[in-house]
Amino acid sequence: MLRWGILGPGWIAQRFVGAVQAHTGQQVVAVGSRSVDRAERFAAGLAIGRAHGCYNALVADPDVDIVYISTPHTEHLRGALDALHAGKHVLVEKPFGLNATQAREIAAAANAAGLFAGEAMWTRFLPKFDVLKQILDSGGLGPITTVSADHGEYFTTDHRIYDPTLAGGPMLDLGTYPIALAIWAGGEVDGVSATGRPANDELNGQISAIIDHTSGAQSVVTTTILSNTPVVASISGRDGFVHLPAPWYHPGPFSVFPRDGEPLHHVEPIGGHVDGLHFSAVDAARSVADGRSESAVHPHADIVATLSAMDAIRAQLGIEFPGGL
Ligand SMILES: NC(=O)c1ccc[n+]([C@@H]2O[C@H](COP(=O)([O-])OP(=O)(O)OC[C@H]3O[C@@H](n4cnc5c(N)ncnc54)[C@H](OP(=O)(O)O)[C@@H]3O)[C@@H](O)[C@H]2O)c1
Known part of the structure; x- marks a missing residue:
């Protein structure tokens, strides 16, 4: 304690x-x-x-x-x-x-x-991600080819997320979840290709990025503060895929769809922040x-890898945080 x-x-x-x-x-x-x-x-x-x-x-x-x-x-x-x-x-x-x-x-x-x-x-510490890790580590999905993850939420302009002096925009509040998932499931990053849209004259509002992994896998990640989006994710491999329904980063269920065989379901009620x-x-x-x-x-290397990918995406989009960072 x-x-x-x-x-x-x-x-x-x-x-x-x-x-x-x-x-x-x-x-x-x-x-x-x-x-x-x-x-x-x-x-x-x-x-x-x-x-x-x-x-x-x-x-x-x-x-x-x-x-x-x-x-x-x-x-x-x-x-x-x-x-x-x-x-x-x-x-x-x-x-x-x-x-x-x-x-x-x-x-x-x-x-x-x-x-x-x-x-x-x-998200990383939720019990369902422990189950998911065991599935990925078992190799049951085969080599991972594709990770898809989204996190979009509509915010009114009076929220902290609209304040550029507090490093606002979707990247650090929302985008960090799909990008962290992509690297956790897809592995080391080989390169990123990103495009963005402004929220206003001084703030990025939306980012779509493809992450190439050294394994050969690719991840597609999207994040926005301009609308509510489905907030779903999937991890696909040669032999099957995992679908994480909304909101994928909360406590909740997920399903495994083997290429040959019946789906398997992790049954868990959808929970909120106080449940996780x-x-x-x-x-x-x-x-x-x-x-x-x-x-x-969730070791330091994973944290640094996610922030490095976000740095690379921001460099492509010309997004600067306070202090020229
Ligand atoms: N894990 C999650 O699901 C989750 C969800 C939301 C947010 N977060 C993270 O948690 C952090 C805080 O987010 P939040 O939504 O809780 O923010 P918030 O409601 O604005 O609270 C932030 C607190 O920080 C203090 N603070 C210190 N310097 C400040 C400054 N310059 N401007 C404004 N407040 C300042 C304020 O407390 P005092 O002024 O009273 O000291 C304020 O109550 C963010 O980094 C965010 O990414 C995580």
């Missing part, structure tokens, strides 16, 4: 704490906000013992073992490094950093300090107990 501190009490933090409290023996003991009022409101609503009015006080709290970083993307690097330098393990919301360089920096800091740093890419965010917290606690600096399920 670890004692958790929450850094950045926003939308996802509320659901993360709810999931951890409902489904695990982990303890959320403190929250830190830039405003003491917001920290106190969040703490009161979720029965958290301590509310700090600044992030420095949270990372310095001696009763906190691990800090969950749930600030906007642009703040992940600073939050993670501050917590690691204060001697705390970290679980960072996706994306781990704005780019591969930032991800490597966080990983290196954790390694140097002998502390854990993980990315809360919750805790698995990454439990993985972090196991990793810490085992003395590891990274997750065995």
